[in-house]
Amino acid sequence: MTEPTALVSALILCTVALIGLVLSRLMGIERRIAKLSSVDAKLDLLLKHAGVEYDPYENLPPGVVDAMQRGKKIEAIKLYREATGTGLKEAKDFIEAVQRGAGNA
Numbered sequence: 001m002t003e004p005t006a007l008v009s010a011l012i013l014c015t016v017a018l019i020g021l022v023l024s025r026l027m028g029i030e031r032r033i034a035k036l037s038s039v040d041a042k043l044d045l046l047l048k049h050a051g052v053e054y055d056p057y058e059n060l061p062p063g064v065v066d067a068m069q070r071g072k073k074i075e076a077i078k079l080y081r082e083a084t085g086t087g088l089k090e091a092k093d094f095i096e097a098v099q100r101g102a103g104n105a
Contacts (some may be wrong), residue, residue, distance in 0.1 A: 056101035068098065 047054055056094040057065045067076035073095060081091045 045047070054101070056098050060098070064095075068095065068102070 015035055057068070061079065063079045064076050064083065077091045077095050079085070080095055081088065084091070086094070
């Protein structure tokens with residue numbers, strides 16, 4: 001085998017190994033998400049049974065709540081940033097967490 005052919009073969013082999021590793025990690029993440037969804041559903045049932053109400057929009061500025069309920073995620077992030085002074089990443093993460101808590105993500 002010539003040197004360029006060996007190099008190309010090695011690169012292809014490394015690429016295939018990397019793809020396999022990434023796919024393996026993704027499958028692990030999917031399993032964890034499925035498990036968390038099950039735990040989340042059980043927690044919701046326990047809270048309901050205990051008479052505890054969970055309002056994911058509690059303590060949020062009204063404009064943010066309105067934007068989220070209309071499905072305007074970017075607007076909600078902008079309004080949340082204006083109201084709290086947080087950075088873009090923090091506001092985005094917070095809004096997405098609220099959406100997950102409300103069952104909208």
